[in-house]
Amino acid sequence: MPEPIVIFDDVSYAYPGTEELALRGVSLEIQAGEYVAILGLNGAGKTTLGLCVNGVIPTMLGGELTGTVTVAGLNVIEYPVREMAKVVGMVFDNPEFQMSQMSVAEEVALGLENAGVPYEDMKRIIPETLELVGLSGYEERSPLGLSGGQQQRLAIAAVLAMKPNILIMDEPTSNLDPIGKQEVFDMAAKLNRERGMTVIVIEHEVEVMARYADRVIVLDKGRVIMNGTPDDIFTRVTELATLNLRVPEAARVATLLAEKDLWQGPVPIRTEPAITAVNELLGATHA
Amino acid sequence: MSMQMALPIAMIPGNSLIHRITPLPKMIWVVGYIVLAFSTTNIVILYSMALFAFLIAVISGVTRPLLKACVILVPIASSLLALQIIAPAVEKPWTSVGHIGALALYGNGVYYGFVLLGRIVASLIMALVVVMTTHPSDLFTTFAKLKIPYTFNFMLAMTLQLIPVFQREVGIIMSAQKSRGMKGRGFSAVLPSFVPVFVGAIERVQQLSISLESRGFGSAGIKTSYRQVKSRPSDWVVAIVGVVAIATLATMSIMRGTWNLSTVILFPHAFVFWLFVVAASVFAAVILVTVFYMFKR
């Protein structure tokens, strides 16, 4: 088995000027090419975890970090954020706050310019990257004139241009409408499937994560309290409820029925399997 | 939803002859215009410059936005001329051309008033035409070539970019306050909005700095530029024609001691009188409209 691309080894962290730990003894491993969903209440440490992977914590924000974070074989505290950028790309919840350039092409170019990539290479990389996120033909448009979904895809393109192996998205669709949401998640799924990109998503919408993620990590008060496949995690309905976390509605329905001994077999978390299971159940009863 | 509010001065996309000229020759023209405007008091030259700049605007297809932006000249022109007629900025003695009530009107300052106005009008139109026909990024790339520091350049570009964003934010915040029944007008109404605007700005900057740092913004190494501004022979022609024409006119003016035509061009008394009436009325109207809108809000 190859070395995991992200390794947290007993990581604890407190933001500068605070006593309280934002992460408490976090240990986890993420394999290259995995699609990982991070769940938890606001303030559980999800964003902090993401910022540790791209090295903004502690290199840029300071604070006290113990334990080690190893990303693609690099100990993050030893590399500046801009070096980590070649390995990890991170986008945030408000796409507009990530825009700084006059045109879409220049927004994508920014990282390349800073890395000193020659013009000839940029001329090739930028259209390629825009094509990847479905923004071909928008090169000369102003980023601020795009829709939310387009802006977020542009923010993703801007980090993808640096050719990272890992893409972290921190609530990437919380400011988007349903179309924008779909655009972003479809694109991330495509990157994961076709390019083997490791994707880490911080997200509240469990139905969406049940559909896309290979693995779910649940944080609570800075600790990893669950770590497993969506099928493992989302079926632990009562446990998640005590944590004030939602589960996919399909799982809720099956659990409610199971409490009355009316549901045998696995608890579904996605729409299609749930439909099949319910129809089988009804068919059996009617037969 | 895209809610881009157009700035009064922003690039108007197009593919005219003027649009295709690279920024450097255009910048030479703007600087040349300003130099010439302040080295001459010849109103024929000044207004010919303004007319020439306006013709360029027509060729570039930016006439309408230019005229819109030039609305700012209305209060400037009216107040400037009215003031020069009641209190000329030239040495006494002044010759009275008439009275309105107790107010004495003089003709001596009118020429000087037109000179001041001509300088503003000519330089402003030329500068606006250049801004409206040049992609801001090309402009900044040129600045960078002229060794203007990267960070300064970046901040300038960012600021330009953020003006419409902040306009929008302030609009939303004011709406939110009003929805809570906030009373008060003018400054006291705007004041509470500053807190959210500042907090919003700080959050934006924090987020942006993380986002930029993650894209290698702070790296010390050699930076390359995606935007390539390549000068063609035609750009050189434009630049050289500009330098020669402006240098010639400026030299001629300076040789003739600013080429003042105030003794040649004389304004009839009736013209001065009516000029004052019109300028003063326009200025008064501007003030009234402004006050009205302030209170209406």
Added chain:
Amino acid sequence: MPEPTTTTAPAIAQLDTSLAIEVTGASYVYPSGHVVALDGVDLRVERGEILGIIGQNGSGKTTLTKLFNGLLKPSAGRVIVNGVDTATKTVQQMAPHIGYVFQNPNHQLFARTVQAELEFGPRNIGVPAEEIAERVRNAVEFFGLQDVVDEHPYRVSFPVRKLVGIASIVTMQPSILIFDEPSTGQDHQTTHIINDLMRRLRDEGTTVVCVSHDMPLLADVVERVIVMKETRIIADASPREVFADQTLMARTNLQAPQSTQIALATVVPLGGPVALTPSELASDLERRLTAHVPSTKITK
């Protein structure tokens, strides 16, 4: 921090009308004159109704709600709120009638403490001091803000700030309350409080209008859904009817709650009801499954 004004509450002309909101042929064109944001919308909202508005960004949802409280005036048509024509009133004059919770609390909050924030609205509309104190106490309790009343609104976490934003409008006790995306970026815990709030407001007879992309939230609380697409209202029905209309959902690129989707592919073809929530679907299935169990037992 502005000095609170101490004017008395403006006399609200209570016209004899059962309608909270009446929109007739309302259009809105942005001042630039190019973008039509709303095109000939008709809408009647009864007092005490709880209404959801859905549609993609740019479909005109926010424009419509801004017409309700007079932030925008219709370019054509009329908007009557609590019997008052919004065209004749300022936003401030509409404030006692209609509260508007903005999507981003950062746009709304500016006072020095959470307490002051909650007092600001009612004081503006001339509520007496004792009454304000009472309302603030209730709001603090309902939203669980006991620990933060003396904090600066910007020093509390974002979800709590969102609740403060909502509470600051709730203390004005308007008879109509508009929420713009109340659950955006919120975790389940906060969404739950918002959910409870809407039910309570409904029970108290407040008219609630909720613009949201959060279908499970709407499925749970609203009684009527308006679907907007490209500046027009294209559907106006119960959430059950709207979510069951798969063509409509596909046309507007919206997704019904998962329970509804499952119900539509299972029990609905058998003549069952369109479930909106997991518990609705579960109880329908339970009824179906148990209805047959005794009979099979008997035949044995």
